[in-house]
Amino acid sequence: MIAPDEQPEPPPVHALQADLIAVLVAVSSGAPRVMTLEGGRALPSGPFELGHRSLQSGLRAWVERQTHHPLGYVEQLYTFADKDRGGEGGARTISISYLGLTREMSGGEGGWRSWYEYFPWEDHRAGVPPVIGGLVAPALAGWSAAAPSIAERDRRRQRAITAFGLDDQPWNEEMTLQRYELLYEAGLVPEARRTATAADKTVPGTAMMGDHRRILATGVARLRAKIKYRPVVFELMPDTFTLLQLQRCVEALAGRTVHKQNFRRLMEQQELVEETGELTSEGIGRPAKLFRFRHAVLAERAFAGTKLPLARP
Numbered sequence: 223m224i225a226p227d228e229q230p231e232p233p234p235v236h237a238l239q240a241d242l243i244a245v246l247v248a249v250s251s252g253a254p255r256v257m258t259l260e261g262g263r264a265l266p267s268g269p270f271e272l273g274h275r276s277l278q279s280g281l282r283a284w285v286e287r288q289t290h291h292p293l294g295y296v297e298q299l300y301t302f303a304d305k306d307r308g309g310e311g312g313a314r315t316i317s318i319s320y321l322g323l324t325r326e327m328s329g330g331e332g333g334w335r336s337w338y339e340y341f342p343w344e345d346h347r348a349g350v351p352p353v354i355g356g357l358v359a360p361a362l363a364g365w366s367a368a369a370p371s372i373a374e375r376d377r378r379r380q381r382a383i384t385a386f387g388l389d390d391q392p393w394n395e396e397m398t399l400q401r402y403e404l405l406y407e408a409g410l411v412p413e414a415r416r417t418a419t420a421a422d423k424t425v426p427g428t429a430m431m432g433d434h435r436r437i438l439a440t441g442v443a444r445l446r447a448k449i450k451y452r453p454v455v456f457e458l459m460p461d462t463f464t465l466l467q468l469q470r471c472v473e474a475l476a477g478r479t480v481h482k483q484n485f486r487r488l489m490e491q492q493e494l495v496e497e498t499g500e501l502t503s504e505g506i507g508r509p510a511k512l513f514r515f516r517h518a519v520l521a522e523r524a525f526a527g528t529k530l531p532l533a534r535p
Contacts (some may be wrong), residue, residue: 239315242281243267243434245441246291246322247457248334254474255334256438257289259372262335265434270318281320286355295457301434316448319437321444323457337442338477339428340435343386344398344442345477350387357425358405359388365408378408395476396447402439407456411435446476453494456515464510465489 244266246257257266266283270277282293299319343354362382369375385401387393397455405411405425412429413436429435449455449472457470469485489495496516501509 234490236278239317240270241267241317242270242277242284243317243319243323243437244281244285244293244439245319246285246289246293246324247337247425247458248324248340249471249474250334252470252474253336254442255340256337256340256441257285257291258333258335259288260431262333262339262428263434264431265437265471267434277318278320281318281420285306285322285497293324295454296320298438299444302437304433317437319431319440321441323445323454323522325458325460337438339411340438341398341442342376342426343401344395346393346395347473347477347479350393353426354386354388356409358386358422361410361423361425362386362404365410393478395478396443398443398446399436400440402436406436449475453515456494457468459515462500462512462514465508465513468495468513526532 226377244257246266248255248257258264265286266288268280268288270280278296278298281296285291285293297320299321302317302319304510338375343351343358345351358383362378366375366378366382369378369389381404383389383391385397385404402411406414409415410415410423410425411427413433414424427435430438435535445454455468455472458475465486468489469480472485473479494515495513497512498512500512502512
């Protein structure tokens with residue numbers, strides 16, 4: 223029998239918080255943009271509270287409160303709970319991330335930033351970015367050479383080749399997260415300084431608080447894969463648009479150019495758009511036909527495969 227003054231200690235209370243984080247994407251002026259806060263250092267986010275009806279309703283409440291921007295299309299991305307990533311206050315944080323698509327609007331307290339400010343090595347529309355050959359490849363070569371064993375050195379080197387399309391290997395635009403994680407592991411991004419020994423120099427790209435840039439990379443990778451088999455790109459377009467505007471939107475997201483004629487042929491074959499009967503002038507040149515997406519076809523083809531004709535070098 224335990225005496226009253228010898229009661230066992232209560233179990234320790236562990237600090238645990240669930241954060242709801244939004245990767246809210248729009249496309250304007252040929253750039254994929256993401257809604258940010260705190261001078262571009264953070265994504266809209268907030269803790270899940272008991273008063274929230276659901277995780278998604280909590281996310282919508284935080285985004286609209288912080289940015290005054292209503293959320294439309296939203297899907298859950300991933301849940302991060304790494305013990306050594308993202309925590310800046312000592313508490314264990316579970317990050318529940320979502321991808322949202324919208325049309326960029328002026329106003330609000332947030333700031334739209336091109337996602338290529340965070341990942342300058344991801345934009346291949348004008349060819350291979352100089353940062354890869356000038357900084358990324360040499361830095362990863364040095365990291366590989368510093369491996370503790372020959373096997374590890376070869377493994378690191380192969381990962382770098384595959385992720386960044388080195389040694390004439392093809393560039394895979396969907397590996398955005400793998401590339402960021404590789405740079406993090408190699409200590410080549412500022413975020414690595416919080417949990418590991420970072421390299422003397424880091425590669426260009428705006429750093430973010432906590433694990434927000436990792437979450438942004440996850441959103442970029444998800445959307446790049448998704449536009450190839452689901453017509454979600456129309457969530458980013460105005461009600462009417464030209465085929466060139468639609469093509470430029472796809473290229474902005476993919477970070478790659480597409481074959482113009484093949485792209486137009488694909489739109490016709492998939493019957494995703496229809497003419498409005500109106501014309502618009504895109505600057506100098508002939509007026510262009512205006513199109514709109516067909517809601518019925520989008521519903522019918524929600525799970526149909528569509529491989530975009532991305533141009534290969």
